Amino acid sequence: MIALRGRSAAFSVDEPLGRAVWMIADRRSPAPRRQGMAFLVEGDAEPPGGFDLYLVKDVERAPEGKPWIALPPLLQHLSAGDVISASETGEHLRVLWRHRSPMNSVLLTERCDHYCLMCSQPPKEREDDWLLDNARELIRLLPRSTPGIGFTGGEPTIYGDRLIELLGLCRNLLPHAGVHVLSNGRRFADFGFASSWAAVRNPRMMVGIPLYGAEPTLHDYVVQAAGAFDETVRGIVNLGEVRQRIEIRVVVHKQTAPALPEIAEFIARNLPFVEQVALMGLEMIGFARANMDDVWIDPTEYGAELNEAVSLLARRRIKTMIYNHQLCLIDRELWPFTVRSISDWKNEYHPECVECSVRDRCGGFFFSAKYKVSDKIKAIPADEAALQPALLDI
Amino acid sequence: MSKFKEAEAFLPDEAEWELLPFRFERLNGRVLVTNMAGEHLLLGADEFDRLAHKQLPVDSSLVRRLRAKHVIRRPGDHAPTTLLTLKTRTRYKRLAHSTGLHIFVVSLRCEHSCPYCQVSRQSRDTDRYDMSLETAERGLDMVFRSPSPAIKIEFQGGEPLLNFGLIEEVVQRAKRRNREHQRNLGFVIATNLALLSDEVLDFCARHDIYISTSLDGPADLHNKNRPRPGRDSWEKAVEGIRRVREALGVDHVSALMTTTRASLDRVREIVDCYLEQGLGGIFLRPLSPYGFAVKTKSYSAYDAERWMDFYREGLAYILELNRQGVEMTEYLSSVILKKMLTNREPGYVDLTSPAGIGIGAIVYNYDGAVFASDEGRMLAEMGDDTFRLGHLATDSYEDIMTSEALLAPLEESFAPSAPMCSDCAFEPFCGSDPVYHYATSGDFVGRKPESDFCRRNTAIFKHLLDLYENDPFARSVFLGWAGR
Amino acid sequence: MTAEVEFDAASHSVDAIQRAAYRFSDRFSVELSTGGDVHRCLLTAVGDTDVDALVPDFRTEVLDQVLRERIRAETEPIRTMILAHAFSRTGVVDQQGLS
Numbered sequence: 001m002i003a004l005r006g007r008s009a010a011f012s013v014d015e016p017l018g019r020a021v022w023m024i025a026d027r028r029s030p031a032p033r034r035q036g037m038a039f040l041v042e043g044d045a046e047p048p049g050g051f052d053l054y055l056v057k058d059v060e061r062a063p064e065g066k067p068w069i070a071l072p073p074l075l076q077h078l079s080a081g082d083v084i085s086a087s088e089t090g091e092h093l094r095v096l097w098r099h100r101s102p103m104n105s106v107l108l109t110e111r112c113d114h115y116c117l118m119c120s121q122p123p124k125e126r127e128d129d130w131l132l133d134n135a136r137e138l139i140r141l142l143p144r145s146t147p148g149i150g151f152t153g154g155e156p157t158i159y160g161d162r163l164i165e166l167l168g169l170c171r172n173l174l175p176h177a178g179v180h181v182l183s184n185g186r187r188f189a190d191f192g193f194a195s196s197w198a199a200v201r202n203p204r205m206m207v208g209i210p211l212y213g214a215e216p217t218l219h220d221y222v223v224q225a226a227g228a229f230d231e232t233v234r235g236i237v238n239l240g241e242v243r244q245r246i247e248i249r250v251v252v253h254k255q256t257a258p259a260l261p262e263i264a265e266f267i268a269r270n271l272p273f274v275e276q277v278a279l280m281g282l283e284m285i286g287f288a289r290a291n292m293d294d295v296w297i298d299p300t301e302y303g304a305e306l307n308e309a310v311s312l313l314a315r316r317r318i319k320t321m322i323y324n325h326q327l328c329l330i331d332r333e334l335w336p337f338t339v340r341s342i343s344d345w346k347n348e349y350h351p352e353c354v355e356c357s358v359r360d361r362c363g364g365f366f367f368s369a370k371y372k373v374s375d376k377i378k379a380i381p382a383d384e385a386a387l388q389p390a391l392l393d394i
Numbered sequence: 395m396s397k398f399k400e401a402e403a404f405l406p407d408e409a410e411w412e413l414l415p416f417r418f419e420r421l422n423g424r425v426l427v428t429n430m431a432g433e434h435l436l437l438g439a440d441e442f443d444r445l446a447h448k449q450l451p452v453d454s455s456l457v458r459r460l461r462a463k464h465v466i467r468r469p470g471d472h473a474p475t476t477l478l479t480l481k482t483r484t485r486y487k488r489l490a491h492s493t494g495l496h497i498f499v500v501s502l503r504c505e506h507s508c509p510y511c512q513v514s515r516q517s518r519d520t521d522r523y524d525m526s527l528e529t530a531e532r533g534l535d536m537v538f539r540s541p542s543p544a545i546k547i548e549f550q551g552g553e554p555l556l557n558f559g560l561i562e563e564v565v566q567r568a569k570r571r572n573r574e575h576q577r578n579l580g581f582v583i584a585t586n587l588a589l590l591s592d593e594v595l596d597f598c599a600r601h602d603i604y605i606s607t608s609l610d611g612p613a614d615l616h617n618k619n620r621p622r623p624g625r626d627s628w629e630k631a632v633e634g635i636r637r638v639r640e641a642l643g644v645d646h647v648s649a650l651m652t653t654t655r656a657s658l659d660r661v662r663e664i665v666d667c668y669l670e671q672g673l674g675g676i677f678l679r680p681l682s683p684y685g686f687a688v689k690t691k692s693y694s695a696y697d698a699e700r701w702m703d704f705y706r707e708g709l710a711y712i713l714e715l716n717r718q719g720v721e722m723t724e725y726l727s728s729v730i731l732k733k734m735l736t737n738r739e740p741g742y743v744d745l746t747s748p749a750g751i752g753i754g755a756i757v758y759n760y761d762g763a764v765f766a767s768d769e770g771r772m773l774a775e776m777g778d779d780t781f782r783l784g785h786l787a788t789d790s791y792e793d794i795m796t797s798e799a800l801l802a803p804l805e806e807s808f809a810p811s812a813p814m815c816s817d818c819a820f821e822p823f824c825g826s827d828p829v830y831h832y833a834t835s836g837d838f839v840g841r842k843p844e845s846d847f848c849r850r851n852t853a854i855f856k857h858l859l860d861l862y863e864n865d866p867f868a869r870s871v872f873l874g875w876a877g878r
Numbered sequence: 879m880t881a882e883v884e885f886d887a888a889s890h891s892v893d894a895i896q897r898a899a900y901r902f903s904d905r906f907s908v909e910l911s912t913g914g915d916v917h918r919c920l921l922t923a924v925g926d927t928d929v930d931a932l933v934p935d936f937r938t939e940v941l942d943q944v945l946r947e948r949i950r951a952e953t954e955p956i957r958t959m960i961l962a963h964a965f966s967r968t969g970v971v972d973q974q975g976l977s
Binding site (some may be wrong): 413843 | 943949
């Protein structure tokens with residue numbers, strides 16, 4: 001588990017830092033760029049002058065007369081190209097961007113109008129617009145070649161037009177980045193907002209919207225909001241009308257698993273214009289832990305439903321992906337649909353996995369799996385792994 | 395201290411339900427319900443009664459199924475009507491894109507003499523039965539007046555290769571004209587392949603032309619159906635298929651079978667024959683009651699019940715092959731399954747409503763007469779001009795497409811307003827065939843209780859539904875066919 | 879071969895009976911006469927159909943047609959609205975959502 005925030009034990013910042021967001025630079029970074037850069041002191045050489053902030057791994061190396069922050073042990077993994085935010089005094093640090101990570105998600109707010117039973121990022125009601133401001137600064141610091149960026153919450157669309165502006169900025173400054181925004185989709189029921197979204201005109205942008213039922217009662221219960229299903233579906237339709245790229249996400253747990261085939265059929269028949277469907281395994285953190293009795297289910301118990309759901313979608317040419325499921329817990333026929341999707345900072349493995357011949361193809365576990373994991377985890381011997389995927393592979 | 399509400403908190407306060415449009419049929423103690431978009435569900439008789447009388451609780455697994463399939467909704471739910479609208483619109487989208495298929499009968503000459511042939515043959519030696527270039531040009535005028543973004547020009551006959559020179563002209567002129575119109579333009583030649591030459595193959599390769607041929611099954615069956623001097627129709631067809639695959643590509647040749655009485659006991663052999671020739675699928679076709687078939691009484695030999703056995707056995711065999719890993723498709727089922735399992739309309743002209751005559755496909759005869767369909771042209775050959783829409787030399791596109799000869803059968807046969815069809819739960823899977831009904835019963839609508847078209851289709855729908863609901867492997871294969 | 883079947887006029891419309899009769903027209907013809915409280919149907923076999931055996935099916939079908947009539951009436955407005963929107967040239971949703 002890679003830490004993403006920390007508290008500095010030692011820092012020397014005489015005046016409040018003029019900015020919150022800093023990109024980390026080191027000796028190899030291009031010399032002229034200084035604005036918004038924090039120099040990472042490593043090794044014995046004298047650090048160059050001209051930076052507004054210095055980060056040190058070893059307090060002994062802290063430069064005299066310059067603002068510096070010592071990285072706590074958990075944040076020693078940081079390196080040039082990463083981006084952090086620092087509190088005014090420099091005490092509190094958050095990692096906003098890990099350049100080595102294949103996909104970074106930027107938190108825009110912790111506010112949300114839903115209260116999902118299994119929410120991995122439990123909502124908070126306080127105003128946190130500064131997260132949006134940080135995101136803007138982050139985008140300005142990232143290299144033009146950045147290949148991908150994700151935006152999450154809470155519910156990002158609470159920002160309305162300011163979100164649209166941010167996405168426009170992102171499109172203009174990071175023209176090669178695939179942009180993936182997570183949203184409950186309800187705001188798009190307002191056709192004007194869906195149009196504004198479309199007006200960003202970023203062909204690399206996609207919105208991921210969860211659906212937890214084929215009808216209102218189940219979905220509304222899972223997200224704990226009456227009227228959610230109706231609005232979300234209308235939002236998805238509007239996005240379809242303005243030809244936006246959509247991913248439907250279904251978190252598979254105890255409540256949704258029995259209805260998985262119905263949900264798949266509903267999507268296939270009513271929302272066939274979506275670009276892809278992601279069937280996702282449960283992350284045992286946040287509310288999922290609190291509601292474990294209501295949401296935990298061993299994935300082997302919904303094998304039939306998962307098979308059926310994939311068949312109903314994939315056979316009708318809707319791109320279907322299975323996220324966050326360990327390979328040993330699902331049918332061999334479904335392996336071609338699996339994606340190694342756990343963000344690298346959450347990745348862990350079970351002792352059983354040491355001997356497993358397909359460990360490199362498997363997504364592994366969330367760190368939070370230590371709280372609950374199937375007892376059916378089993379290493380796959382090499383000869384079994386060689387079996388060809390069956391007819392379902394289209 | 396939990397802020398989470400129980401599932402009960404999200405149930406409606408009252409069991410206030412609105413019905414959305416649906417139709418039903420009783421099937422062996424259960425009830426088939428189809429919604430406005432053609433989505434189906436099977437209910438127990440009791441469940442159906444509760445639905446019919448709206449004796450439904452605020453929540454139950456039945457209620458959830460009915461809501462998910464847009465058979466009921468709560469007042470105030472917007473999504474169901476939005477989605478039904480979307481699905482209906484998708485289903486009828488093709489109407490704005492008439493006419494997709496333009497058939498040019500370039501020659502009536504043919505050297506085969508098949509008893510069931512819908513095309514009246516004339517002998518090989520006269521040129522009186524070839525289409526002229528002038529007529530073909532007028533045909534192309536009609537073609538590009540059609541709004542359809544995708545246009546397929548199909549050359550038929552007789553044996554169209556007997557007038558190959560005209561085919562070359564039409565293809566080249568069509569492509570030239572298309573530089574302005576920018577349609578997705580495709581060509582097909584429907585030929586018995588006996589006259590296939592390297593010159594023809596070369597031309598087809600250069601212009602990306604597809605070949606459609608006839609293959610009735612094993613040699614003895616095929617040759618019996620298709621007499622030609624030399625008695626080698628099958629050998630020529632098979633050799634032709636091989637040559638086309640190798641010269642143009644495996645997907646550039648398709649075969650159509652015709653079913654005769656002799657075929658009815660041999661479906662497995664016929665499927666095997668298709669498999670051997672490397673064809674990826676087969677269309678299990680009923681015999682149609684037109685042309686020489688009626689004259690030579692081979693239609694009267696046709697037995698609807700035996701054909702159903704033929705179809706069921708053929709489909710079962712094809713599913714068995716799929717189980718063994720052979721990806722073979724049954725195309726008739728595939729057309730119907732698309733209508734059952736998706737919102738798309740495959741546009742198979744014999745199974746659409748409004749009918750495919752004129753608006754799905756149109757026929758330009760060698761002499762310039764314009765017909766609403768192949769079969770309509772056949773009736774004219776037998777003296778009945780009912781489906782003659784006009785003539786290329788004297789009538790404009792508007793004259794032809796708004797003629798009474800076209801509009802009357804379209805309107806009268808429109809299933810959602812036809813007796814029995816308008817109530818039928820299978821209607822979304824079915825179509826109107828005004829030409830068939832006119833030929834067999836004298837009017838465009840026909841009397842469905844007596845209609846073999848109706849009986850056959852109903853039996854097929856029931857069979858496919860039965861397999862879909864009860865055989866998981868068949869279901870997965872069917873979903874794949876529907877999704878193609 | 880013939881059979882007689884009666885239906886209470888108040889709860890079985892002529893239209894429903896006619897639609898049911900149509901479905902059986904390959905097996906028997908139906909002559910309908912109305913007098914007072916009942917509709918009287920005279921079923922006459924086509925060919926050698928056993929009309930008596932089909933009477934229960936006919937009754938069931940008439941009831942189903944009565945049901946279809948009610949469903950049609952109840953869902954006609956919403957069906958018309960859906961078709962109108964489906965065939966209109968504007969976007970599917972009237973931008974405020976269909977109701």
